[in-house]
Amino acid sequence: MSLSLEGITKKVGREIHIDNVNLSFEAGSRNVLLGRTLAGKTSLLRLMAGLDRPTSGRVLANGEDVTGKSVRKRSIAMVYQQFINYPSLTIYNNIASPLKTARITKAEIDRRVRATAEMLHIEGFLDRLPSELSGGQQQRVAIARALVKETDLLLLDEPLVNLDYKLREELRAELQDIFEARQAIVVYTTTESTEALMLGGNIVVVDEGRVLQTGPTPEVYHHPATTKVAEVFSDPPINFLKGTVRDGTGRMGRNIVLPLNKHMQSLTDGDFIFGVRANHLFVSRRSKEDVEIPAKVELTEINGSETFIHANHNEIQLVVQENGVRSVRIGVEIAIYVNPSCFFVYDEAGALVASPSPEDVRGL
Amino acid sequence: MKGKKKIVGLVIYFILLVIPIYWMLNMSLRSNADILASFALYPKDITFMNYMKIFTDSSWYMGYVNAMIYVVMNTLISLTVALPAAYAFSRYQFVGDKQMFFWLLTNRMAPAAVFALPFFQLYSTIGLLDTHIAVALAHCLFNVPLAVWILEGFMSGVPREIDETAFIDGYGFPRFFITIFIPLIRAGVGVTAFFCFMFSWVELLLARTLTVTEAKPISAIMTRTISATGLDYGLLAAAGILTIVPGAMVIWFVRNHMAKGFALGRV
Numbered sequence: 001m002s003l004s005l006e007g008i009t010k011k012v013g014r015e016i017h018i019d020n021v022n023l024s025f026e027a028g029s030r031n032v033l034l035g036r037t038l039a040g041k042t043s044l045l046r047l048m049a050g051l052d053r054p055t056s057g058r059v060l061a062n063g064e065d066v067t068g069k070s071v072r073k074r075s076i077a078m079v080y081q082q083f084i085n086y087p088s089l090t091i092y093n094n095i096a097s098p099l100k101t102a103r104i105t106k107a108e109i110d111r112r113v114r115a116t117a118e119m120l121h122i123e124g125f126l127d128r129l130p131s132e133l134s135g136g137q138q139q140r141v142a143i144a145r146a147l148v149k150e151t152d153l154l155l156l157d158e159p160l161v162n163l164d165y166k167l168r169e170e171l172r173a174e175l176q177d178i179f180e181a182r183q184a185i186v187v188y189t190t191t192e193s194t195e196a197l198m199l200g201g202n203i204v205v206v207d208e209g210r211v212l213q214t215g216p217t218p219e220v221y222h223h224p225a226t227t228k229v230a231e232v233f234s235d236p237p238i239n240f241l242k243g244t245v246r247d248g249t250g251r252m253g254r255n256i257v258l259p260l261n262k263h264m265q266s267l268t269d270g271d272f273i274f275g276v277r278a279n280h281l282f283v284s285r286r287s288k289e290d291v292e293i294p295a296k297v298e299l300t301e302i303n304g305s306e307t308f309i310h311a312n313h314n315e316i317q318l319v320v321q322e323n324g325v326r327s328v329r330i331g332v333e334i335a336i337y338v339n340p341s342c343f344f345v346y347d348e349a350g351a352l353v354a355s356p357s358p359e360d361v362r363g364l
Numbered sequence: 365m366k367g368k369k370k371i372v373g374l375v376i377y378f379i380l381l382v383i384p385i386y387w388m389l390n391m392s393l394r395s396n397a398d399i400l401a402s403f404a405l406y407p408k409d410i411t412f413m414n415y416m417k418i419f420t421d422s423s424w425y426m427g428y429v430n431a432m433i434y435v436v437m438n439t440l441i442s443l444t445v446a447l448p449a450a451y452a453f454s455r456y457q458f459v460g461d462k463q464m465f466f467w468l469l470t471n472r473m474a475p476a477a478v479f480a481l482p483f484f485q486l487y488s489t490i491g492l493l494d495t496h497i498a499v500a501l502a503h504c505l506f507n508v509p510l511a512v513w514i515l516e517g518f519m520s521g522v523p524r525e526i527d528e529t530a531f532i533d534g535y536g537f538p539r540f541f542i543t544i545f546i547p548l549i550r551a552g553v554g555v556t557a558f559f560c561f562m563f564s565w566v567e568l569l570l571a572r573t574l575t576v577t578e579a580k581p582i583s584a585i586m587t588r589t590i591s592a593t594g595l596d597y598g599l600l601a602a603a604g605i606l607t608i609v610p611g612a613m614v615i616w617f618v619r620n621h622m623a624k625g626f627a628l629g630r631v
Contacts, residue, residue, distance in 0.1 A: 078529070
C-alpha cells in the first residue's frame with residue numbers, strides 16, 4: 001500500500017502544530033522522521049495513524065481518502081515512546097490482543113504470538129504481567145504487539161529513547177532485521193542523527209511543524225539543503241562560521257584564509273556561511289591542507305570514549321568531537337584544525353551552495 | 365524511648381476511640397433492667413435477648429433489608445452513571461467542561477435537609493414515596509458527583525495511549541471500556557463503591573423523609589425505641605452494633621485503597 005499526506009495542517013487552538021505537509025510513502029519503505037523535540041514528529045505520526053484529524057488536508061491510503069476514517073478500521077500499528085501495554089493482561093494476551101479483534105482461529109493466534117515473541121526474545125515471559133518485566137522487555141512487548149498483526153503501516157514514535165544505551169543498541173540492530181522482512185511502510189521517529197543514519201532508508205527532516213527536506217538518509221546527511229537541516233541532522237550541533245569570498249580568496253571567522261579547492265572551487269564572490277560537523281574538527285594537525293582556527297577552550301565534556309571540546313573563536317561557539325578521553329584546561333588558547341574539504345557552504349539565507357563530496361570527506 | 369512514647373500515645377488514642385463502641389456492645393449484651401440498675405464495666409449476665417428481638421421481629425430486621433436494598437441500588441446507579449461521565453471528563457475537552465466538573469462537586473455543598481422538602485413533594489406527586497428506588501435516587505444527588513470526582517482522578521492516572529492502543533488494536537469502545545479500561549481502575553471502582561455505600565448507609569434525613577413503612581431503613585427505625593415506656597437502651601445498642609457491621613466489612617475490603625480514594629484518586 002502507499003500512504004500520502006496532501007497539504008496536511010494541524011492547528012490546536014491558535015497554534016500551528018503541523019504546517020502544510022506533503023509526504024508520500026511506498027510499501028516496504030523504511031522512513032525516518034528526524035527532528036528535535038516539539039518539532040511535530042509525534043503530531044505527524046498521529047495524523048498518519050488517524051488518531052488525530054488534520055485541520056485541513058487529506059490522508060490517502062492507496063489513493064483512497066481515509067482522512068476521517070476511524071483508526072479502528074485502518075491497518076496500522078503503533079509503538080509509543082512510553083512503554084504502553086495493557087497492565088492487567090499477561091504478556092501473551094497483550095501480544096494477542098490485536099489478533100483477537102480480527103477473525104483468526106485460536107491456533108493461528110497462538111502460533112503467531114509465539115513466533116513474534118521469539119523474534120523479540122520474550123518467549124520466556126508470556127505468562128507474566130507487564131509490570132513484572134524490565135523497561136526494555138516491556139518495550140519489546142509493545143513492539144511485538146505492533147508486529148504480530150501484519151499491518152500496512154507501522155509507526156514507531158521514538159521507541160528506544162527511554163531505554164538505556166546498551167539495550168538501545170541491541171534493540172536497534174534487531175529492529176533493522178525485523179523491518180527488512182516486512183512489506184509494511186515503516187515510519188520511525190527520532191531526535192538522534194546517529195540513529196537516523198543507522199536505520200537508513202528515507203528521511204524526512206522536520207522542524208517547527210514543517211518538512212525541511214526529504215530523500216534517502218545518507219544523501220540528506222551529505223547534502224543538508226539548509227543550515228536548519230544541517231543543525232537538526234548533526235549531533236553534536238554543526239559549527240557555523242561566517243565568511244566571504246573576494247577575488248577567489250575565501251576568508252572566514254577572524255580573517256582565516258580558506259583555500260577554495262575541490263567543491264568550493266566554483267564559489268563566486270559574496271558572503272557565505274561555512275559549516276563543519278564537530279567530528280571533522282581536530283585539536284591536532286592531520287594534513288598539510290588543514291586550516292587552523294585559534295580558539296579559547298570553554299568547556300570539555302567527556303562522553304564515553306569521546307571528548308567534546310567547546311571553544312570560542314571570535315565569539316562563535318565551536319564544538320570539537322575528538323576520539324578518546326582528553327583533558328584540556330579551560331581558558332587555554334588552542335588551535336583547531338579542519339580540512340577545507342569538509343566545509344558545507346551556505347549562502348546568507350541558509351541555502352546550500354556547495355557540499356563536500358562524500359569521497360573527499362571519507363577517512364578525514 | 366521515643367518509640368515507646370509513640371506506642372503509649374497510640375494506645376490511649378485507640379482506647380478513647382473504642383470506648384463508645386465498647387459501651388454500646390456492653391449495653392447490647394445486658395437487659396434493660398440491668399442497665400438501669402447498676403453501672404458495670406462489663407456485662408455480668410450476658411443476654412442475647414436484644415439481638416434475638418432484632419432478628420425475629422420483622423419490623424426490626426426489615427430495616428436492615430430495606431437499607432441494604434436502597435444502598436446497593438444507589439451504588440449501582442451511581443457507578444453506572446459516573447463511569448462514563450468520569451471518562452468523558454478525563455479524556456475529552458468540551459465547552460464548559462471545567463466549570464461543569466466543579467459544579468458537580470458543589471452539589472455536595474448543600475446539606476441534605478435543603479433537598480428534603482422538594483424531594484418529598486416531587487416523589488409524592490409521582491407516587492415514588494416509600495419505595496427503595498426513591499431513596500436510592502435521592503442519594504444519587506450526592507453520590508454521583510463524588511463518584512465522578514473519584515473516578516476521574518483514577519482514570520486520569522491511566523495514560524491516554526492505552527486507549528489509543530486499544531483502538532489501534534481494533535477494539536470497539538464498549539469492549540475496550542469493559543475488558544481493558546475498567547480492570548485498570550478497579551481499585552478506583554472499589555473505592556467509589558465504598559464511598560457511595562457509606563454515604564447512603566449512614567444518611568438518615570432523606571431516608572426517613574422519603575419512607576413510611578415499606579422501605580424504612582434501620583437508622584430511622586432505631587428512633588422508634590423512644591416510646592411512652594421510656595428508652596429501650598439494650599435494643600438500641602444491639603441495633604447500633606449491627607448497623608456498624610456492614611460498614612466495617614466494606615472498609616475491610618477497600619482498606620488498602622482508602623487514602624487514594626479520600627484524595628479523589630489524585631495521589
